[in-house]
Amino acid sequence: xxxxxxxxxxxxxxxxxxxxxxxxxxxxxxxxxxxxxxxxxxxxxxxxxxxxxxxxxxxxxxxxxxxxxxxxxxxxxxxxxxxxxxxxxxxxxxxxxxxxxxxxxxxxxxxxxxxxxxxxxxxxxxxxxxxxxxxxxxxxxxxxx
Numbered sequence: 001x002x003x004x005x006x007x008x009x010x011x012x013x014x015x016x017x018x019x020x021x022x023x024x025x026x027x028x029x030x031x032x033x034x035x036x037x038x039x040x041x042x043x044x045x046x047x048x049x050x051x052x053x054x055x056x057x058x059x060x061x062x063x064x065x066x067x068x069x070x071x072x073x074x075x076x077x078x079x080x081x082x083x084x085x086x087x088x089x090x091x092x093x094x095x096x097x098x099x100x101x102x103x104x105x106x107x108x109x110x111x112x113x114x115x116x117x118x119x120x121x122x123x124x125x126x127x128x129x130x131x132x133x134x135x136x137x138x139x140x141x142x143x144x145x
Contacts, residue, residue, distance in 0.1 A: 031135060032081070034060040037124035042067035044074070044108075051076040062089070062135075066127055073111040073123060075100060084138070093130040 034054035038047070047065050054063035061081040067074045075094070079086040086107035090100035097118045100109020111119070119126040 031132065032059060032061040033131070033135065034063045035128055035131075036063075036065045037127065038065070038067040040067070041069045042074075044076075047074060047076045048106075051078045054078075055080060062086075064127070064131055066124075068123075070113070071110070072098070072113040072116055073119075073127070075109040075111070075127070077102070077107040077109075079105055079107075083142070084135070089131065089134055092134045093127075097130070 034057065036050055036054060038050075042050075047067050051063045051065045054060055054065070055078040061079065062084055063076075063078040065076045075090060075098075077086045077090045077100075079089065085104045087100075087102035087104065090102065090107045090109045094100045094109050094111060097115050098109055098111035100107060102108055116123060
């Protein structure tokens with residue numbers, strides 16, 4: 001199993017805990033966002049479980065998991081940050097490339113197969129950029145709070 005990940009604001013003990021669970025790459029920043037990109041088709045339940053696992057880390061307030069499928073890329077978002085509505089986050093991040101929505105703490109979405117090419121040669125990185133851009137705009141609108 002090859003999970004590739006980019007985790008923001010994760011300390012070394014959390015990073016080690018993730019590696020023990022097969023997650024292979026982590027980095028740090030101030031966003032408190034955990035990403036996981038699964039390069040193979042994964043059942044919805046497992047995507048949700050992985051989102052919940054990443055969110056359970058003390059340093060993570062928002063978890064974003066994506067899985068490549070025959071019909072496109074499936075996404076799951078979880079948020080414990082009272083200022084970030086998961087449904088609004090995924091809807092804004094996927095605008096123009098996919099569809100998504102949900103509740104304040106849980107949401108899902110899909111980038112259809114025909115639109116995956118819009119993500120370029122590195123869909124994993126582009127998905128990170130889409131979500132971080134929305135979070136950065138939200139932070140700037142709130143005065144960097």
